[in-house]
Structures are given as C-alpha cells and as structure tokens.
Amino acid sequence: MKVINLLSVGLLSTALSTPVLADVESQDPIKLTTHDWTGQIITTTIMGEILQKAGYNIEYVQADYIAQFAGLKTGDLHVAMEIWETTGREAMDEATDTGKVVNLGESGMTAIEEWWYPGYMEELCPGLPDWQAMNDCAEEFATPETAPLGRYLGAPVTWGGFDEERIEALGLDFEVVHAGTDAALFAELESAYQRKAPIVLWLYSPHWAPAKYEGSYIEFPEYSVECYNDPSVGINPDAAYDCGKPVGPIWKVAWSGVEEKWPGAVAAIEAFDIDNEAMGALITQVDLDGVSVDEAVAEWLSANEETWSGWIQ
Amino acid sequence: MSGTAGQGEAVSLPMPTQAQDKARKRGWLFWLLLFVTTWGFSQWSFALYKALDARWIIRFPKQYELQLDTVISRLMSWLVEEASFGWFTFQQFTRFLSALVEAPYDWVRSLLIDGFSTGIGQQAVQQVPPLSWIAVIVMAMAIAAYARNARLALLAGGCFLYLALFGQWESAMVTLASVAIAVPIGVGGGLLLGILSYRVPVAERILRPLLDLMQTVPVFAYLVPILFLFGFGPVSALVATVIYAMPPMVRVSTVALKSVPEDIIEAGRMMGCTQRQLLWKVCIPTAMPSLMVGVNQVIMLSLNMVIIASMIGAGGLGYDVLTALRRLDIGGGIEAGLAIVVMAIALDRVSQAFATRNVRQRFIKGVPYHQRHPLLSTVLLVLLLTTVLGQFLPFVQSYPDDYTLSTSRYWAAGMEWINVNFFDQLEAVKTVLLTVLLLPVKRFFGGIPWAWGIIAMGLIGWRIGGWRLALMCTLMTFFLAWNGLWAKSMVTVYLCAVSVLLASVIGIPLGVWAGQSARANSIIGTVIDTLQTLPSFVYLIPVVMLFRVGDFSAMIAVVLYALAPAVRYAAHGIRSIDTEMIEAGKVSGCTSRQLLWRIKFPLATPSLLLGLNQTIMLALSMLVITALVGTRDLGQEVYIALTKANTGQGIIAGLSVAFIAIMADRIVAALARRSQQRLGLE
Numbered sequence: 005m006k007v008i009n010l011l012s013v014g015l016l017s018t019a020l021s022t023p024v025l026a027d028v029e030s031q032d033p034i035k036l037t038t039h040d041w042t043g044q045i046i047t048t049t050i051m052g053e054i055l056q057k058a059g060y061n062i063e064y065v066q067a068d069y070i071a072q073f074a075g076l077k078t079g080d081l082h083v084a085m086e087i088w089e090t091t092g093r094e095a096m097d098e099a100t101d102t103g104k105v106v107n108l109g110e111s112g113m114t115a116i117e118e119w120w121y122p123g124y125m126e127e128l129c130p131g132l133p134d135w136q137a138m139n140d141c142a143e144e145f146a147t148p149e150t151a152p153l154g155r156y157l158g159a160p161v162t163w164g165g166f167d168e169e170r171i172e173a174l175g176l177d178f179e180v181v182h183a184g185t186d187a188a189l190f191a192e193l194e195s196a197y198q199r200k201a202p203i204v205l206w207l208y209s210p211h212w213a214p215a216k217y218e219g220s221y222i223e224f225p226e227y228s229v230e231c232y233n234d235p236s237v238g239i240n241p242d243a244a245y246d247c248g249k250p251v252g253p254i255w256k257v258a259w260s261g262v263e264e265k266w267p268g269a270v271a272a273i274e275a276f277d278i279d280n281e282a283m284g285a286l287i288t289q290v291d292l293d294g295v296s297v298d299e300a301v302a303e304w305l306s307a308n309e310e311t312w313s314g315w316i317q
Numbered sequence: 318m319s320g321t322a323g324q325g326e327a328v329s330l331p332m333p334t335q336a337q338d339k340a341r342k343r344g345w346l347f348w349l350l351l352f353v354t355t356w357g358f359s360q361w362s363f364a365l366y367k368a369l370d371a372r373w374i375i376r377f378p379k380q381y382e383l384q385l386d387t388v389i390s391r392l393m394s395w396l397v398e399e400a401s402f403g404w405f406t407f408q409q410f411t412r413f414l415s416a417l418v419e420a421p422y423d424w425v426r427s428l429l430i431d432g433f434s435t436g437i438g439q440q441a442v443q444q445v446p447p448l449s450w451i452a453v454i455v456m457a458m459a460i461a462a463y464a465r466n467a468r469l470a471l472l473a474g475g476c477f478l479y480l481a482l483f484g485q486w487e488s489a490m491v492t493l494a495s496v497a498i499a500v501p502i503g504v505g506g507g508l509l510l511g512i513l514s515y516r517v518p519v520a521e522r523i524l525r526p527l528l529d530l531m532q533t534v535p536v537f538a539y540l541v542p543i544l545f546l547f548g549f550g551p552v553s554a555l556v557a558t559v560i561y562a563m564p565p566m567v568r569v570s571t572v573a574l575k576s577v578p579e580d581i582i583e584a585g586r587m588m589g590c591t592q593r594q595l596l597w598k599v600c601i602p603t604a605m606p607s608l609m610v611g612v613n614q615v616i617m618l619s620l621n622m623v624i625i626a627s628m629i630g631a632g633g634l635g636y637d638v639l640t641a642l643r644r645l646d647i648g649g650g651i652e653a654g655l656a657i658v659v660m661a662i663a664l665d666r667v668s669q670a671f672a673t674r675n676v677r678q679r680f681i682k683g684v685p686y687h688q689r690h691p692l693l694s695t696v697l698l699v700l701l702l703t704t705v706l707g708q709f710l711p712f713v714q715s716y717p718d719d720y721t722l723s724t725s726r727y728w729a730a731g732m733e734w735i736n737v738n739f740f741d742q743l744e745a746v747k748t749v750l751l752t753v754l755l756l757p758v759k760r761f762f763g764g765i766p767w768a769w770g771i772i773a774m775g776l777i778g779w780r781i782g783g784w785r786l787a788l789m790c791t792l793m794t795f796f797l798a799w800n801g802l803w804a805k806s807m808v809t810v811y812l813c814a815v816s817v818l819l820a821s822v823i824g825i826p827l828g829v830w831a832g833q834s835a836r837a838n839s840i841i842g843t844v845i846d847t848l849q850t851l852p853s854f855v856y857l858i859p860v861v862m863l864f865r866v867g868d869f870s871a872m873i874a875v876v877l878y879a880l881a882p883a884v885r886y887a888a889h890g891i892r893s894i895d896t897e898m899i900e901a902g903k904v905s906g907c908t909s910r911q912l913l914w915r916i917k918f919p920l921a922t923p924s925l926l927l928g929l930n931q932t933i934m935l936a937l938s939m940l941v942i943t944a945l946v947g948t949r950d951l952g953q954e955v956y957i958a959l960t961k962a963n964t965g966q967g968i969i970a971g972l973s974v975a976f977i978a979i980m981a982d983r984i985v986a987a988l989a990r991r992s993q994q995r996l997g998l999e
Contacts, residue, residue: 037549040628040639066630067549071541071962074397075549148748149867157866161953162960183866184947184956187643187858194645195862198736212644291644 029266033063035082037072041186042297043210044086046286047111049301050312051085051276058316060269070095077104079259083273088115089252090208091163096257106260108270110253112277113210117165117249119156120207122193122219124200133223135174142177144202154178157192157205160185165206166232166245173243174224178204193217210283212291224248268316275315347780355773359764374766382801386965393964397545411546419552422498429453429490449703450481450716452696453490457663459692464670476663484721485656491633492660495551495626496619499558503615506559507566508608512596514567515574528564533934533978535941536561536625537955538971542964544629554622554631562618569611573604609672616668617850620661624852634660635852642858647732648725654855661850732859740863747869755815755868762811767798770807774980782987789983793976802973808950809977812868812943813936816875820932824880825925828887829913838888845881853878853942861946871943878939882931890924891917920996926989933981937974951977 034055036048052062065081073095075081087096099105121132128144131137138145138154145154158167158180167180183189189205190213196203197217204222207213224247230237231247238246256273263270286304289295305312366374400407427433429448434441448456454477461473480489514521536557543560547553577600585599601608627635634657641649687694707714765773771794778790797806831838857874864870894917902916918925944952951974958967 040643042640042644065549066632066636068544068629068960068962070960071544072549074545074962080548147865148744149751160947160960162957181866182947184943184945184953187639187645188861188866188946190643190645191858191861192865195736195740195865198733199740201740 028059029268031061032265033061034262034266034269035063035065035080037067037075037081037084038064039067039069039072039086042212042291043283043287045297046283046290046301047085047113047278049297050278050304051083051273053301053305054276054312054316055269055272058268058272060266073099073105076257076259077102079104079261081259082262083108083256083258085256085273085276086111086113087255087257089254090115090117090250092255093252096255099257104260105257106263108256108258108274110277111256113254113280113283114251115208115210115254116221116251116280117159117206117208118224119204119222120214120219121204121222122197122200122217125202125204125219128202133220135176135222135224138204138222139175139177145178145204150179150181152177154204156180157189157203158182159189159206159208163206165249167206169243169245170224170247173238173240173246175240210280210287212284212287215284215288216292222248227251272316277315351773351776355765355769356761358766358769359761362764362766362769365766374768377767377798377801377803379801381799383799385800386963386969388965389968390963390965393542393545408546412548415547415552415556418498418502418555419550422494422551422555425494425497426491429494430487446704446707446714447490448700449707449714450486451713452700452703454478454481455699456696457667459696461663461667461670463692464667464674469666469670473663473667476659479659480656481716482720482722483652483656484716484718484723485634485637485653486716488632488634488637488653489656489660491631492620492623492635492657495555495558495623495631495633496616496664499555499562499619499622500612500615502555503559503563503619504566504612507563507611507615508570510563510567511570511574514571521571524567528567529979529982530972530975531560531564533937533975533982534968534971535938535952535955535974536622537941537944537959538967538974540625540629540959541962541967544962545964550630551632554626554629557629558619558622558626558631561622562615565614565618566611569614570604570608573607573611574600576607577603606672609668613665613668613672616664617661620657620664620850623657624854638852638854642854645858646725646729647859648723648728650855650858651728652723652725654851657852658847658850662846732862736862743863747864751869754818755872758815759808759811759868762807762814763804765807767803770803771795771798777984778980781984781991786983786987790980793980796976797973800969800973802951802954802970805949805951805954805970806973806977808948809937809940809952809974812871812875812940812948812950813933813977816872816879816936816940817929817932819872820876820879820936821883821929823876824883824928824932825887827880828884828889828928829891829917831884832888832891841884841888845884848877849881853939854945857943857946866947868948870946871940871948874943874946875936875939879932879935882928882935884928886924886928886931887921890921890928893924894920923989923993923996926985926992930982930985930989933985934978937978937981941974 036052038045038048048064052064055062065075067075067081069092072081072084076084077099087093096105096107100107119135121129125144126132129137129141131140142154143152145156146152147155149155154177156167156171156178159165159182161182170176171178171180183192189207193203193205193207193213195201207221225231225239227248227250228237232244232250235242235244238244240246256276258270258273282304286300289300290297362375366372372378396407398408402410405413427447432443432447433445434443436442454474457477458470458474462470480486510524514524539560540553540557543553543556547556581599581603582595585595590599623631623633623635624638625635627633627639634653637653638650638657641647641653703713711717771791774794775787775791779787797803827841831841853874856877857870860870860873864873898916898920899912902912907915940948940950941952941955944950944956947953951970954970955967955974958964958970
C-alpha cells in the first residue's frame with residue numbers, strides 16, 4: 005500500500021492531507037485472513053469492522069485455511085478468526101508449539117460435524133435419527149456402485165473424521181464416498197433434495213445448509229476422548245471410534261508479534277464472542293438471501309452496538 | 318494404431334508390398350502379445366501374490382520406497398528459514414522480487430479499481446478516482462480499432478459492456494489487472510529465454526525439459542512453495558500464473574527467431590549492424606507476427622489460471638465463480654464464468670489482430686495532432702470528460718448497480734427441471750457406461766503389477782521410438798512405483814484413458830464434419846471455444862448434481878474440456894488434405910464414404926494423432942481439477958498436499974503426473990512422426 009501512496013503522491017504532486025491519527029498503538033494495517041467459506045468471512049469482517057471503529061487499520065488477506073499457518077508464523081499474516089477444533093486442531097497445535105503463534109481463545113461458536121439426513125428420509129426409515137436404524141434401511145441409501153451397502157457421502161479426505169473406522173466399529177452396512185470439496189458435497193445434497201431422493205452425508209454447522217434444508221443429524225453414541233483412543237470403551241469392545249464425532253469450539257489465533265504491536269487489538273479479538281445461532285442467521289442472509297457480506301455485517305453491527313462496543317474498551 | 322508397420326515406407330499412398338505386409342503382421346503380433354500378457358498379469362496378479370505369498374507383486378515394498386517428499390519438504394523449509402547469500406537471505410530475495418511485482422500491480426489496481434489515495438487505511442483520502450467504466454470501454458474499443466478495424470472495436474466494446482451490464486465490472490477489472498501484470502512479465506521473460514536458447518544451443522537443451530515440466534506439472538503442486546516464498550496475496554498468484562503461462566512464449570520465440578530468413582539477416586550484416594542491432598532491429602521485427610502468436614498464448618493461459626489463482630488470493634472473477642458455486646448459486650457461477658469467456662474473447666481477438674496488423678502511414682505533415690491521432694485523442698478526451706463528470710454524476714464513474722442484469726434465477730430453475738425430470742434417464746446411461754466401460758478398464762489398469770508395468774512401458778517405448786524412448790519410459794514408470802504412487806498412477810491412467818477414448822469418439826466425427834462444412838465449423842467452433850475458456854469449475858458442480866460424486870462425474874468434466882483438440886485437429890487434418898488426392902479418388906470412382914474412409918482418414922492420421930496427443934495433455938491437466946469432486950488418483954494426492962501445505966508430497970505427485978504426460982506425449986509424437994513418414998508427408 006505504501007508503494008501506491010508514494011507513487012500517487014509523486015504522480016499528483018498534491019499536498020498531503022494530514023490524516024487524523026486515532027489513538028492506537030500502530031498505524032500499520034493488521035492483516036486478517038479470509039478463507040473460502042462464508043461464515044469465516046463474516047466473522048472476519050465483523051472483527052475487522054470493529055477494529056476499524058477502534059481506530060486500527062486493517063487489511064483482509066485471502067489465504068488457505070491450513071497453509072496460512074506458515075504466514076502466521078513468519079508474521080506475514082496476523083490474525084485468523086476461525087480455526088475449528090474439528091479440522092484445524094493439529095495444524096494449530098503444531099503452530100502454537102513453535103511459540104510464534106498464539107491462541108486467542110474461543111470465538112463462542114461451536115463446530116458440529118456429523119452424519120446428516122434430510123427430513124423426508126424419516127418416512128422411509130422410521131427409526132431415524134437413531135444410528136441403529138441405519139442398518140435396517142441401508143438398502144434405501146444404496147446406489148448401483150455401492151449396493152448392497154448404503155452410500156454415505158463423506159467430506160473431503162483431508163478433513164479426517166474417521167468415518168471408515170466408525171463404520172467398521174459400529175458394524176454399519178455403509179460405504180464412504182469422499183467428495184473432493186464441500187461444494188461437491190452440497191451439490192449432491194441439493195440435487196437429492198430436489199428429487200426427494202435418499203441421501204446421508206457429512207454436514208457441519210455453522211453453515212447455511214442445515215438452515216436451508218430440513219433434516220437432522222444422526223444420533224451416534226456420544227463422543228468421548230476414551231472412545232477414540234481406547235478400543236475397550238464403547239459399544240464395540242474391540243474397536244475405537246465406536247461413537248459420534250467430537251463437538252468443539254472454534255478458536256481464534258494470531259501471530260505472536262501482534263500482542264506487542266497492537267495490544268489493544270488483541271484485547272478486542274480475545275473479547276470477540278458470537279454464538280452459532282447469530283452466525284447461522286448471518287450466513288443464511290448472505291448465502292441464501294443474496295445479501296452481501298458487507299451489508300449483513302453492517303446490519304449486525306448497528307443492531308448489536310452494545311455488545312461489541314464493550315470489546316474495544 | 319496404424320503406426321505399427323515397419324519403418325522405411327515412403328510411398329505416397331499406403332499400398333502394401335509383401336514385405337511390408339509381413340512387417341505389419343509382425344507388428345500386430347507384438348501388440349497382441351503385449352496386451353494379452355498385460356491382461357493376464359492384471360487378471361491374476363492378486364492370485365499370484367496369494368499363491369506365492371509375495372506381496373511385493375502388487376505393492377512396491379515399503380522399506381525400499383523413496384522418501385523424496387520429506388527431503389523436498391526439508392529442503393523447502395531450509396530455503397524459507399535458513400538459506401542465505403551472505404548479505405541477505407533467500408527469503409529476503411524472493412520477497413524483494415514480490416515487491417518488484419507488487420508495485421506495478423498495485424498501481425494498475427488503483428488505476429482500474431481503487432483510485433489513487435494518500436494516507437493509510439481509514440485515513441486514506443482519494444486523490445484521483447479510478448478510470449470510469451466508460452473510459453475503460455472506450456479504451457478497449459480504441460485499442461481494437463488500432464489493431465484492426467471498427468468491427469473488432471465493436472466486438473471488444475460489446476465484450477466489456479457485458480461485464481458492466483451483468484454486474485461483473487469490479488471483479489473483471491481485478492482480473493484484468495492481474496492479466497495486465499502477468500502477461501508482460503510472461504512475454505518479456507519468455508522472449509528473453511527464447512533469445513537465450515536461440516543464441517546458446519546448450520541453454521536450449523537445458524530449457525527444453527524444464528519447459529516440459531512447467532507445462533505438465535499441475536499448478537496445484539507448486540502453489541504451496543510459491544506461497545511460502547512470495548508471501549500470501551496476489552503476488553503469489555501472479556507468480557504461479559507466469560510459471561504456467563510462459564513456456565509457450567519461450568518455445569514460440571525460439572522457433573520464430575530461428576525461422577527468420579537468412580537473407581534478411583545477411584542484409585542486416587551488410588548494413589553493418591552490431592549483434593545487438595541485428596537482434597532487436599532486424600530479427601525481432603521480422604519475427605513479430607509469430608511472436609504475437611506467443612503473446613496470444615500467454616494471454617489465454619493467464620486467463621485459464623484465473624480460478625486457481627483466486628484460490629490463493631488473486632480475487633476477481635475466479636473468486637466470484639468459486640464463491641457462487643460454494644453456495645450452489647449455479648447461475649451466478651455461470652455468469653462470472655461467462656465473464657471470463659467474454660474477456661478471453663476480447664483479449665484473444667485483439668491480440669490476434671495485432672499479429673496480422675498492417676502498418677499504416679504515420680507521419681503526414683501539416684495535419685493537426687488530434688487529426689493525426691484520432692484514436693488517442695478520443696480516448697484522452699473521454700478520459701478527461703468522464704473523470705470530471707464522474708465527480709458529479711456517479712453513474713459516469715461506476716455503472717449503477719440497479720441497472721445490472723442477472724439470469725441467475727433461470728439457470729437454477731433450468732437445472733432443477735433437468736434434475737427432477739431426467740435424473741433417472743441420466744442415471745441409466747451412467748450405469749451402462751460404468752459397467753461396460755469404466756469398471757472393466759479400471760480393473761485392467763488397477764490390476765497391473767508395478768514390475769510388469771515398468772517392463773511393458775519399456776517395451777512400448779522401444780517398439781515405437783527405439784532405445785532412448787524405452788529408457789525414458791522405464792525410468793519414469795519406475796519413479797511412479799518407487800515413490801509408492803503406483804496405485805494412484807494407475808487410477809490416473811485409467812481415468813485419462815477412458816476420457817480420451819470418449820473425447821476422441823465424440824470429437825473426431827465432429828471434427829470431420831466441421832472440416833467438411835463451413836457452417837458446422839462455425840457452430841462447433843464456438844461451442845468448443847466456450848468450453849475451453851469457461852472455467853471447468855462452472856460445469857463441474859452441475860455435473861456432480863446430475864451424476865453424483867465419483868469417477869463418472871470426473872470423466873464427464875474431463876471429456877468436456879479435452880474435446881477441443883480432438884475436434885480441431887481432426888477438422889484441420891481433413892481440411893489440409895491435398896485436393897489432388899481427393900480429385901484422384903473421385904476420378905477413380907470412390908463413393909463419398911470410400912473417399913472418407915480410404916483417402917481422407919488415412920491422410921489425416923498424423924493430424925489425428927497430434928490431436929490425440931493434445932487431448933491426452935488436456936485430460937491430464939483437467940484430472941487434477943477433478944480432484945475437487947473426489948477422485949482417488951494423483952490429482953487427489955496433489956490436492957491433499959495443497960490443503961495440508963505439504964511441499965514434498967505435492968511436488969512428487971505433480972512430477973508423477975508430469976511424467977505420465979511426458980511419456981504419453983513422446984509416444985504419440987513418435988507415432989505421428991512415423992505415420993507422416995509412411996504417408997510421405999514429410
């Protein structure tokens with residue numbers, strides 16, 4: 005940005021208008037990362053707008069969810085607003101262990117990831133949402149490629165999730181087919197939903213899909229750390245993963261240098277707190293009603309001034 | 318394949334003598350034996366492993382696997398964290414390069430989108446607004462008029478107007494800004510490397526395999542190291558774009574310079590040119606039309622990169638396509654995708670016009686400046702007017718949002734209608750193709766034990782291209798197995814084979830048709846062009862809706878993308894047949910069917926093979942993208958490496974894809990050469 009300024013100053017040779025210096029530690033822009041899902045962009049924009057109201061300069065940088073840790077470690081990037089316990093824990097721990105990245109606490113939202121089916125499946129498979137009903141109607145979920153096993157559309161392989169292990173441990177008559185991206189995942193859901201065709205797939209919230217489509221998560225035996233680590237715990241005494249997926253917080257992280265350079269901003273980011281419901285509503289506004297992120301955020305900010313003004317004091 | 322006949326045939330039409338007949342029969346026997354053996358191995362490899370208790374038959378022994386990926390990853394982190402030239406570190410050096418690229422990029426961005434301002438962040442005050450949409454359109458028209466004529470100007474103007482009408486203006490300008498930076502760097506760098514390999518033969522020998530790799534290693538494979546070295550943001554995307562788009566410029570400029578006629582160079586020498594003058598004042602101007610072909614290639618490839626570049630922070634139209642499709646706004650995705658197509662059309666036609674531009678008289682004395690330069694003066698006038706007026710009338714500065722069009726709803730409704738009404742029929746077609754074609758081919762390739770695969774590739778290479786090709790194929794195939802990627806490579810080969818087969822079956826007849834009828838040609842040509850410039854992600858998602866996640870969807874997307882060369886080369890082959898040959902056929906009393914099968918097809922074989930070659934290359938490059946819908950091939954390996962930021966894994970998998978591509982390229986090229994020799998076309 006500096007370069008532009010120099011260039012344009014040189015180009016125009018106009019006198020510099022003296023900027024009003026707000027009362028913050030540094031005028032350098034704080035770089036917030038944005039990823040490729042709407043919820044994260046909304047969270048980041050809310051934080052960015054609030055920091056701007058506090059007088060900080062900010063810059064949004066588009067970066068990959070996992071690859072960004074390399075930038076956070078070197079200080080190329082400064083703040084990442086959504087690291088999900090369920091998908092980002094490993095990368096986050098690796099980064100915080102180096103001491104160059106710090107965890108700024110929970111964002112208030114809870115990540116839920118689980119097998120999900122649309123509401124009309126309950127007619128075909130009355131025992132749902134209990135997981136034990138799944139085997140009775142595995143054939144309903146089958147396709148030519150997977151028959152006689154049911155077809156479960158899993159998330160991209162990189163998201164993990166231990167679904168193959170879960171199927172094995174719980175003796176489910178299902179086969180996992182991995183989508184390559186979440187766009188493919190929702191394309192299949194949309195297609196099936198339009199035709200009222202059977203489908204069971206990986207879904208997560210906060211996201212627009214559970215709001216747009218009526219349906220429920222399958223109820224697996226409840227998750228525990230022991231269930232994942234110790235085969236003897238749980239329904240199947242010989243296998244681990246005989247339970248549902250963990251539910252976990254969504255974390256905020258930052259480059260360790262942020263604390264020294266912009267301590268006030270760190271305090272505001274640490275204070276940031278929003279729940280699944282509010283976020284779900286915002287995501288629905290943007291992804292389903294076509295409101296732009298900026299408008300949705302501006303609306304939320306004006307409606308919740310009391311909440312966020314406390315974060316920047 | 319017709320390339321199996323013995324060498325040394327150089328008759329103008331294939332009229333087999335007895336000796337050739339024998340050689341041909343021997344050739345068939347070789348291929349038959351090879352196929353039967355491979356099939357046998359593929360069928361019984363598993364049984365063999367069980368019987369002999371030798372697991373190494375189907376899996377490359379783990380303990381001997383090459384751990385190259387960890388070595389590369391370590392090398393990378395050394396480069397990023399420790400490598401130093403003494404005065405400055407390697408990372409500082411790459412960051413310096415990014416700053417060099419970023420400065421002009423920021424400037425163009427300010428010019429087109431943000432405007433120039435002083436101060437940082439919230440204290441920024443805009444001093445000069447960006448170019449208004451009217452000014453940009455007028456400039457595009459003026460450039461087109463300068464390059465050719467008023468008709469081209471209308472086309473260019475129409476294309477840019479589309480961007481404004483459909484509300485894509487801002488994103489389109491972001492994309493235009495990156496193209497405006499990537500293309501000069503790619504062209505300049507490509508030209509310099511081209512000159513280097515023209516002047517220094519050793520450089521050419523070193524560059525050639527490098528260029529092969531740059532063109533065949535999937536971009537996803539080197540995105541992570543680029544991000545590490547050049548930082549997060551648009552610069553990394555620009556660097557990746559340049560790497561991808563530059564190779565054709567290098568090749569074209571070497572060829573163009575080499576083909577400057579000796580007389581012209583001689584004439585230059587006699588005038589007393591120095592080496593430098595000879596190059597810049599004689600050779601390059603003479604080679605200019607060919608060089609412009611290279612420029613055109615760079616522009617088109619840069620636009621191909623728009624989607625991938627937007628995944629690492631380039632923003633623009635590519636980002637709009639991605640976000641629209643992530644929320645299943647298919648119409649929005651198509652509109653943004655078409656905006657890329659439209660921009661590609663404008664840039665393509667104008668740059669092609671520059672390649673064939675007639676130089677006009679420039680200096681006429683006694684005429685006022687604005688009459689001598691009508692285009693430039695119009696542009697300046699419009700620029701000034703819109704900038705001033707834009708201060709008072711906002712719609713002059715930026716196109717009003719309220720007047721943008723959108724077809725989004727109709728696309729979504731159309732898609733739903735097809736989905737609800739035709740899903741079952743489509744499903745039936747899919748099931749048939751799966752059981753008849755895909756699954757048998759998958760089983761065949763999947764069963765081939767790695768050791769036999771290496772031997773078989775060696776044999777194929779030896780038979781087609783002699784011992785050099787044999788050695789190359791053996792080593793490259795061994796690389797796949799040695800890195801533990803055999804199974805995934807075979808899935809890649811299977812998907813590629815099936816898609817190329819289908820693309821040829823559909824594309825060649827279309828091409829033959831287009832080659833014989835001008836009307837068919839114009840329609841088919843438009844469809845093919847659109848399919849190739851439309852970002853594949855746009856149709857990937859609808860394909861998934863209709864065919865679900867899996868190999869079949871991947872195959873459809875690959876076929877759609879790889880169709881183009883099959884059609885184009887077939888049409889070109891049919892069109893470029895010597896009319897005398899056809900006349901001769903007619904005189905001999907051939908029916909039109911005989912004419913096609915006995916004369917046109919055999920004579921078009923070299924062209925068809927070149928088309929096959931290109932189809933394979935495009936199919937492989939697309940396979941990496943289909944990892945986004947979920948395949949279990951090398952493409953997935955590359956994609957996993959990308960999302961886990963694992964440099965080594967990505968580069969190894971990328972190299973594996975490149976090796977498969979290079980092997981296929983060399984084999985098919987050798988076949989094409991031989992069939993050309995046999996037909997006496999060389």
